Amino acid sequence: MNFDKEFDASGLSCPLPILKTKKALADMTSGQVLKMIATDCGSVKDMQAFADQTGNPLLSQTEEGGKYIFFMKKK
Amino acid sequence: MTTKKMAIIATKGTLDMAYPPFILASTAAALGYEVQVFFTFYGLQLLRKDLSDVMISPLANPAMPMPVPMPVMVQMLPGMESMATMMMKQKLKKHGVASLTELRDLCLEAEVKFIACQMTVDLFEFDKSEFIEQCEYGGAAMFLGFAGDTDICLFV
Numbered sequence: 081m082n083f084d085k086e087f088d089a090s091g092l093s094c095p096l097p098i099l100k101t102k103k104a105l106a107d108m109t110s111g112q113v114l115k116m117i118a119t120d121c122g123s124v125k126d127m128q129a130f131a132d133q134t135g136n137p138l139l140s141q142t143e144e145g146g147k148y149i150f151f152m153k154k155k
Numbered sequence: 156m157t158t159k160k161m162a163i164i165a166t167k168g169t170l171d172m173a174y175p176p177f178i179l180a181s182t183a184a185a186l187g188y189e190v191q192v193f194f195t196f197y198g199l200q201l202l203r204k205d206l207s208d209v210m211i212s213p214l215a216n217p218a219m220p221m222p223v224p225m226p227v228m229v230q231m232l233p234g235m236e237s238m239a240t241m242m243m244k245q246k247l248k249k250h251g252v253a254s255l256t257e258l259r260d261l262c263l264e265a266e267v268k269f270i271a272c273q274m275t276v277d278l279f280e281f282d283k284s285e286f287i288e289q290c291e292y293g294g295a296a297m298f299l300g301f302a303g304d305t306d307i308c309l310f311v
Contacts, residue, residue, distance in 0.1 A: 091251040092251040092253075093250050093251040093252045094178070095178050095181060096252075098182060098185055099181055099185050102185035133187070
C-alpha cells in the first residue's frame with residue numbers, strides 16, 4: 081500500500097504508539113496515509129479504538145513476524 | 156460534535172500510582188478530549204520539576220511482584236525502597252514504557268490542564284518554585300466547575 085509518512089513504534093508500550101500516531105498525523109494533510117509499525121500487541125485494539133474515536137480511518141492492519149503494521153488515513 | 160471532557164483527581168505520589176493519571180490524560184487528549192487533572196495531597200509530588208524522587212515501596216504492597224519472596228522484616232531495611240524503585244524503573248524501560256517525565260511532557264504538549272491544590276501547597280508548606288510552571292493553582296470549587304460538565308471523571 082502507498083503511504084506518505086512512516087514511523088516505527090517497535091519496542092514502545094501503551095500509550096506511546098497511540099500518542100506518537102496522533103503526533104505523526106498532526107503534520108499531515110487530509111487524505112494522506114500513515115504507515116505505523118508496532119510490536120505492542122495491545123496496539124491492535126488501541127489503534128482501532130483510536131480510529132473509531134478520532135474518525136481517521138484505519139485502512140488495514142496486518143501482522144508479520146511479531147510486528148503489527150497499520151495504515152491509517154488522515155481524515 | 157461537541158468535545159468530550161475528562162477530569163482526573165490525582166492523589167497519590169508513588170511511581171506506580173503516578174502512571175494512570177498521566178497515561179489516561181495523554182491518551183484522552185490524543186483522542187480529542189479536553190482534559191484537566193487536579194493534583195491534591197501526595198499527588199502534588201507529580202508536579203515537581205524533578206520527578207526522580209518519585210518512588211515505589213514494596214512495604215504494605217503485597218501485590219508487587221518481587222524477584223524473590225521477601226519477608227516484610229526485610230522490606231523495612233534501609234535502601235529497600237530505592238532498590239525497588241530502581242528495579243521498577245529498569246523494568247519499565249525494558250518494556251518500552253514511557254518515563255513519567257516523558258508522559259507528563261506529552262500531556263502538556265497536548266494541552267492537558269494541570270491544577271495544583273492550593274490548600275495542599277499551604278498545608279505542606281511547599282515552595283511553588285519547585286513545581287512546573289505550566290500548572291494553575293486552585294481549589295475544589297474550581298475543579299468541580301470543570302468536573303461537573305465532564306463525560307469521564309476519575310479519582311486516582
